């Protein structure tokens with residue numbers, strides 16, 4: 522099955538499924554029902570069945586899904602066999618936390634270098650990741666296609682432009698700034714304030730018991 526045939530909404534849920542199935546596999550579980558999966562990843566079972574049908578994984582009544590088969594599919598679809606190197610820009614509160622977080626525990630994504638404008642941080646390592654001056658961006662980033670932005674909002678646009686010029690293809694933007702990039706660059710924006718507001722809104726208006 523070609524990856525581009527999977528709808529985007531389904532593709533977005535893949536890492537979620539992958540993480541849960543990987544845990545099951547580590548515990549030696551061979552099969553899982555869509556109900557079990559649904560409760561764990563908080564996606565309704567009908568959506569899970571539809572998602573899985575795109576991978577040719579049809580659950581059997583009374584058996585559920587084969588964990589190993591699904592995991593094999595997700596591994597190849599999510600490129601878990603390859604390691605993706607990522608650069609982080611801005612080693613402040615948020616950036617420091619990310620550098621300490623071991624992404625490799627769950628999948629093959631690794632922050633290999635970080636950049637900051639603050640001279641006192643340059644030359645140090647955080648979580649084993651070297652910090653370079655942001656002036657060195659063009660010299661140091663080679664073969665890296667993904668960057669995480671954890672800098673002040675007012676620096677976001679100019680930095681994103683530089684990253685695009687270097688050849689970065691994807692940006693995970695944690696700043697509240699909406700950055701403008703050419704169409705071929707993928708930007709995922711994570712705004713924790715919006716996420717929190719949305720959670721509070723859902724709590725107020727959509728009780729989970731009513732679903």
Ligand SMILES: NC(=O)c1ccc[n+]([C@@H]2O[C@H](COP(=O)([O-])OP(=O)(O)OC[C@H]3O[C@@H](n4cnc5c(N)ncnc54)[C@H](O)[C@@H]3O)[C@@H](O)[C@H]2O)c1
Pocket residue numbers: 610611612613614615616636637638639655670671672673674676680695696697713714
């Ligand atoms: N801290 C949080 O919990 C949190 C949560 C959500 C979003 N954010 C957003 O994430 C971003 C970072 O937040 P923070 O709390 O880590 O801020 P911070 O001030 O602690 O860190 C920002 C870092 O970026 C560096 N910096 C400044 N200009 C730079 C540039 N041009 N190039 C490279 N580095 C540069 C600074 O020296 C500093 O180390 C902000 O946009 C903030 O709004 C933070």
